[in-house]
Amino acid sequence: MTTAAFLSLLQGAGVTLVLSGAGIALGVPLGLLLGLIRWGRVPVLSPIVMVYVSLLRSTPAVTLCLLIFFAIPTMGIDIGPWTASVLTLGLNTAAFNCEIWRSGLNNFSPDQLEAARSFGMTPALRFRRIIFPQLWRACLPGLVNEMTLLIKSSPAIAVVGVVEITRAATRIGAQTYDPLPPMLVATGIYIVLIVVFVGLQRLTERLYGQAGAAA
Amino acid sequence: MVEHVGSTNPECVLDIRGLTKSFGTNVVLDGVSLTVERGKTVCLLGPSGSGKSTLLRCVNFLEKPDQGSIYLSGRRIGMREGGVIPMSTSELAQARARIGMVFQHFNLWPHLTVLQNLIEAPIHVQRRSRDEVVAEAEMLLERVGLTDKKDVFPNRLSGGQKQRVGIARALAMKPELLLFDEPTSALDPELVGEVVAVMKTLAEGGSTMLVVTHEMGFARETANEVVLMDGGRVVEKGQPSEFFTNPKTDRARQFLQRYVSA
Amino acid sequence: MTRDFGVVWEHADRLVEGLLNTIILTLVGASLALLIGSLVAILLMSSSRPVRLISQGIVDLMRCIPFLMLAYLAYYGLPSLGLNLDNWTAGLFAIVVYNTAYMAEIMRSIWIGLGRESIEAATAFGFRGPRLYTRIIFPQIFLAASPMIGNQLIQIIKDTAFLTIIAVPELTHAASSIQSQYFVPFAAFIAAVLIYWALCMLVEAGVFVVERLAEVRR
Known part of the structure; x- marks a missing residue:
């Protein structure tokens, strides 16, 4: 294999990482939103989210x-392979992240919320000051595990012509x-990529305790 | 040392000679010798950590003794004749199948029903015919009073019922010797009686039994011989009537004071 | 839009054929992976430290490789070693190799939590070797592992969709071919998605049933 071929594989790795990163940036907050809707049993929306999660x-x-x-595109919206890829990875991982966030929220002790409420905190303030700082620590190991799974499913985007690692490899071949x-x-x-992420997951587990959700 | 071939007494079902066993530097058995004759019940007593359970587990080689020999109806266990070459795993498995064991924590197979627990080893280890084994198992269940539980899974049973299944399972192997490893220690006090009652009928019915127990009542009323162990040695043995009323050693007196008066 | 679904409905036979391939690949692949995974689990639980370390290393390594990569290796890579598999067989091969590692790891995780008691009793009653595994150990593992095996089954169903890339005629491939011929992308892929959904719910229902069975056998 030539150096040029190796460089184009590395370029493919760059594409995998950038698109996966964008998918994570989309999927983690979206998952939190969906998780909050489920946790708060928001009327109408909560069952819709449930179906969304199950379907995805x-x-x-x-x-x-x-x-x-x-x-x-048949709905008149122009979309390229890269946008489609980020949407795919983001929407997919959001469904799994929703369950991780939700399980973290469900494990949250009601006493603390009670206390916060008794101090007159608004729901938004309660979430920002009391819930979220603890929640993200509890959920991080599960979220990082889900990121590992996202990287492993990222070759799917090769199907729309994105030259990520696997497609770069078949091209050279x-x-x-x-x-x-x-x-x-x-391979x-x-x-290397997955080992780094698994290491990251172990680190977060050590720092913040057990994974908040079964992954 | 001369290797005895078999036992001199044909009535001797179990003959343990000079058994030693250490875990690391901790000597658990220190030259234990013991015999159990056909149809007799021997109770092994002693404080916890005295080596009783280890001795029992050595008999069917769940633990491998360091030294000494064990004969079952005159045939050496764990070693081939001559005492130098260890048995192969298949020979050992065959030997184990001749000994029934009842465990402190029942150790039933949770994925099998009560009846399946009884017939599992006779069919798949002893290779006996299914019809014969099932008929016998049903009789055994009747004997321990659990006919109505035969298709139930173990986790639906009380501790006492589990242990009665455990006993019936051991009997289904038609063993030459029954080992009981503290069969009532894991039971709630109110459930001990039903298990002890079954063991009594077995003893009176002529089964050959070696029983590790803290049930002094059982030992006193049912055993043909009691053996007191302490620190990995046999301290005293004798008839229960002798042992409980007129112990010969200080160690036995101390033991009885602590366990019987309590 | 209704017209589009009408077009897909007219070609439902293609979807059914794709679905059958997806199901066969999943079931055959999962069964073989479970079987070989059981043997690997025995290695993972070996009393010999080198055996344990080497097998665990291979299993961990396998779990770092994306499924499509393995499918490519089987389809494009094996011919370089003189082994030519058609795309269907290469796909199945990849499913089996990939999932063997996962199944073995699932069984190991259950095995270490299994009580020593029932195995010790089996030893005392003269069980040994293969019969100890097939009669006493693995039945308990399979019962306890059913939710995890079910999850893996769903993962396999989803992974088979990757095989469209090496032109295995599975469900996504069928939807793809209908869409490219009649240009009904939404209807074709939504139909596929709904079929996958139903399939996964079927697996979940199966797990539910097995779990009820397992509950009384614990």
Whole structure:
């Protein structure tokens, strides 16, 4: 394998990381919003979120990506492969993150909220000052675990032509008629990425205790 | 030392000679010798940590003794004849199948019903015919008073019922010897009686039993012999009538003061 | 829009064929993975430290590789080693290899939590070797692991969709082909998504039933 080929694999790794990062940036806050809706049993919205979570958790990332990439333009909205990819990863991970946030919220002791309420804190203030600072610590290990799973499902976006790691590897293989070396190097890149994330997860677990949710 | 081949007494079901066992530097058994004759019940008494349970577990090689020998109806257990070569796992498994064991924590198989617990080993270890084994198992369940529980899973039973299943399961193997490892220690006090009653009928019915227990009433009324262990040694043995009323050693007197008057 | 779903409905046979492939790949793949995973779990629980470390290392490594990467390795990579598999077989091969690691890890995690008592009793009653595993240990593991095995089954169903990339005619591939022929992307992929949903709910219902069975056998 040539240096150029290796560099294009690294470029693919860059694409994987940027799009995964964008998906996480979308999915983690969205998941929190969905989790709060479920936790607060918001009328009308809460059952909708429940269906959304159930549906998204059973939808393969590949199928979701194809759906978004091909169906949204028919509604007259222009969407490129990159946007479709970020939406796919973000919407998918949001469903799983919703469950992590929700379980963290459910584990929250009612006494504390009671106390906060008795001090006259508004709901927004209660959330910002009392709940969230504790919640994110409890949920972080679960969230990082979900990020690892997101990276592992990220090759799905290759289906709409994004040249991430796996697609870069098949490209090189097609050019050189020797697919095994680029595939092995690509596998090695994934292993490094995942090991870093698993290490990160262990670190957060040590810092903030057990994962708040079953992942 | 001359290796005895078998036992001189044909009535001797279990013959333990000079058993030693250490865990690290901790000597748990220190040259224990003991015999149990056919149809007799021997109770092993002693404070906790005296090595009783370890001795029992050595008999069927759940623990491997360091030295000494064990004979079951004249045949060496754990070692091949000659006492140098250890038994293969299949020989050991066959030997174990001749000994029934009743555990302190019942150790029933939770994924099997009561009846399935009884027939599991006779069918799959002893390779006996299913029909015969089932018929016998149903009789055994009747004997321990659990016929109506035969299709129930163990976690739906009380402790006393579990232990009666445990006893019936051991009997289903038609063992030459029954080992009881503190069979009533994990039971609520009000459930001890039903298990002791079953053990009594077994003893009176001619089963050969070695029982580790803290139930002094059982030992006194049912045992043919009691053996007091302390610090990994046999301190005193004798007829229960002798032992409980007129112990010979100070150690036995201390033990009885603590356990019987309490 | 209704017209689009009408088009998809006219070609429902293709979706059904894709679904059947998805189901067969999932069931055959999961069964083989469970079987081989059980053997690997025995290695993970070995009393020999080197065996334990090596097998755990391989299992952990396998779990760091994305499924599509493994499918590519099977489809494009194995021919370099002189092993030519058609796309269907390569897909199945990838499912089995990938999930063997997960199944083994699931079983190990249950195994270490399994009480020593029932295994000790089995030993005392003369069980050993394969029969100890098939009669006493694994039945208990499978019962306790059913929720985790169910989750993995759902994961496998979703992973089969990756195989459209190496042209395995599974459900997403069928939806894709209908959409590219008649240009009905929304209807075609929503139909696929709903079928996946139903399939996963079926698995969850199955887990629910097995869990009721397991509850009385604990």
